[in-house]
Amino acid sequence: MSLGIGVVYQFAPMLARRAHAGAIEDFFKKANGESPQTFTFAQFSDPHVGFQGPPDPLGTKAFEHAVDLINRAPQRPDFVLFTGDLTHDAESRDVHTQRMQLFKTIAERIHTPAIHTVPGENDAALDGGVLYREHFGDSHYSFDHKGVHFVALDNVSRAHPEVGADQLAWMKADIARFPATTPIVVFTHRPLFDLKPEWEWFTADGDDVMNALSPYENVTILYGHIHRQNFALRGNVKHYAARSLIFAFNDPATNAEKKQMPFDQGQPFNGLGIRLLADNATDPAVTLEVTDVELTTQEFGGVSGIQQLTKPNEALKGSSANDAD
Amino acid sequence: MTPTSKIATIAIVLAAAACTAAAPTYADAAPQVVKITAAKFHFEPDHITLHKGQPVTLQLTSTDATHGFMIRVLKIDTEIKPGKVTEMTVTPATPGSFIAICDHYCGLGHGMMKLKIQVEQ
Numbered sequence: 001m002s003l004g005i006g007v008v009y010q011f012a013p014m015l016a017r018r019a020h021a022g023a024i025e026d027f028f029k030k031a032n033g034e035s036p037q038t039f040t041f042a043q044f045s046d047p048h049v050g051f052q053g054p055p056d057p058l059g060t061k062a063f064e065h066a067v068d069l070i071n072r073a074p075q076r077p078d079f080v081l082f083t084g085d086l087t088h089d090a091e092s093r094d095v096h097t098q099r100m101q102l103f104k105t106i107a108e109r110i111h112t113p114a115i116h117t118v119p120g121e122n123d124a125a126l127d128g129g130v131l132y133r134e135h136f137g138d139s140h141y142s143f144d145h146k147g148v149h150f151v152a153l154d155n156v157s158r159a160h161p162e163v164g165a166d167q168l169a170w171m172k173a174d175i176a177r178f179p180a181t182t183p184i185v186v187f188t189h190r191p192l193f194d195l196k197p198e199w200e201w202f203t204a205d206g207d208d209v210m211n212a213l214s215p216y217e218n219v220t221i222l223y224g225h226i227h228r229q230n231f232a233l234r235g236n237v238k239h240y241a242a243r244s245l246i247f248a249f250n251d252p253a254t255n256a257e258k259k260q261m262p263f264d265q266g267q268p269f270n271g272l273g274i275r276l277l278a279d280n281a282t283d284p285a286v287t288l289e290v291t292d293v294e295l296t297t298q299e300f301g302g303v304s305g306i307q308q309l310t311k312p313n314e315a316l317k318g319s320s321a322n323d324a325d
Numbered sequence: 326m327t328p329t330s331k332i333a334t335i336a337i338v339l340a341a342a343a344c345t346a347a348a349p350t351y352a353d354a355a356p357q358v359v360k361i362t363a364a365k366f367h368f369e370p371d372h373i374t375l376h377k378g379q380p381v382t383l384q385l386t387s388t389d390a391t392h393g394f395m396i397r398v399l400k401i402d403t404e405i406k407p408g409k410v411t412e413m414t415v416t417p418a419t420p421g422s423f424i425a426i427c428d429h430y431c432g433l434g435h436g437m438m439k440l441k442i443q444v445e446q
Contacts, residue, residue, distance in 0.1 A: 088433075089432065089433050091432065091433075121430045121435075125430030126430065126432060156430070159391070159429050159430045160393065160404075160428060160429055160430075161428055161430075194397060197395075197397030197398070197426075198397070198424040198426060198439070199426075199436075200426055200428060200436065202397060204402065204428070258436065
């Protein structure tokens with residue numbers, strides 16, 4: 001089983017070494033008084049709170065383990081991004097509400113000043129995002145942080161896997177005020193390119209989004225949905241997928257059918273890891289440097305530890321373990 | 326764009342893409358009709374066989390919620406709404422295996438909805 005606990009990014013714009021750096025620095029100082037600085041943030045994805053039972057008994061334990069881990073990190077992240085499927089879908093509004101509340105209870109344990117979320121289809125596709133917005137606010141928005149512009153995109157709330165014309169127009173207007181050299185991070189749930197359309201790993205109007213971003217020279221896309229680590233370079237845009245916090249899907253390059261990786265009772269966190277990204281201080285041409293760190297389950301050592309880990313979570317009694325994607 | 330015109334556009338695009346490779350044997354044949362029913366969380370049938378160059382009319386219906394019918398590589402992407410027949414005529418141009426999926430989220434199990442289309446020479 002390959003469970004990821006999320007992704008930690010260190011962002012050091014190093015603008016002083018880049019062309020047009022002065023223009024960007026001036027822009028952010030005028031816009032919000034912030035000058036570009038090195039900072040770190042984390043990405044968590046697809047905890048599917050509410051999903052528990054065969055074939056995966058972990059429930060929220062990987063999510064909670066990830067929270068504990070990030071809280072022990074030597075450097076507190078400036079914020080944490082959640083790229084969708086915060087909850088597992090539920091037909092009942094009451095059950096889904098409970099899952100959103102449980103998600104917030106766990107997420108709020110993270111020692112960080114801010115949490116930013118986007119919905120996944122499990123959170124928002126059945127009701128058009130009504131319940132999600134009641135709990136988390138707008139499903140698309142943007143903010144600036146220390147010289148980087150962040151854009152949250154919702155590509156799930158329309159049921160069809162798309163951003164839609166209205167949101168695309170909003171994004172175009174939002175980024176139009178920035179110089180082309182501004183570092184931009186877009187975070188969303190589904191991949192914005194055709195990663196594996198027959199597994200629904202795509203966004204129908206993803207090309208329109210990428211065309212709108214094409215004038216910008218420093219764009220990074222962070223997403224979830226595929227429950228596995230992935231990197232793709234499309235033009236000069238880097239697309240990073242985060243691992244899930246509930247279970248992994250198999251490799252689309254070697255499998256015709258999408259399947260959950262089988263749960264390994266002996267190694268419930270097998271393959272679990274974090275990815276560190278840092279600005280490359282020696283090569284200004286490289287925006288982010290990526291380091292993957294594999295985690296262990298040593299905190300749950302021995303038979304009794306593993307049994308404790310895989311014991312059903314009382315808070316999730318009655319939850320379903322149907323297909324999740 | 327109305328649903329009717331959208332479907333017509335799909336048919337035209339596919340016909341245009343297929344015309345150079347269409348087999349003469351089927352050029353004047355009336356379209357074969359294939360009925361496909363969508364329901365949570367499967368298509369019935371879940372496997373159909375078509376023939377290269379032979380026009381086929383797909384009649385798509387839903388017994389419960391709105392579903393999608395999408396084959397990205399063929400630029401087919403439409404919705405199937407309960408109570409109405411969504412119809413499209415296509416002419417397969419290339420032998421091979423294609424997967425149609427529901428791309429209108431319909432609940433837990435949505436990811437299981439797929440239909441295999443085998444196009445034979």
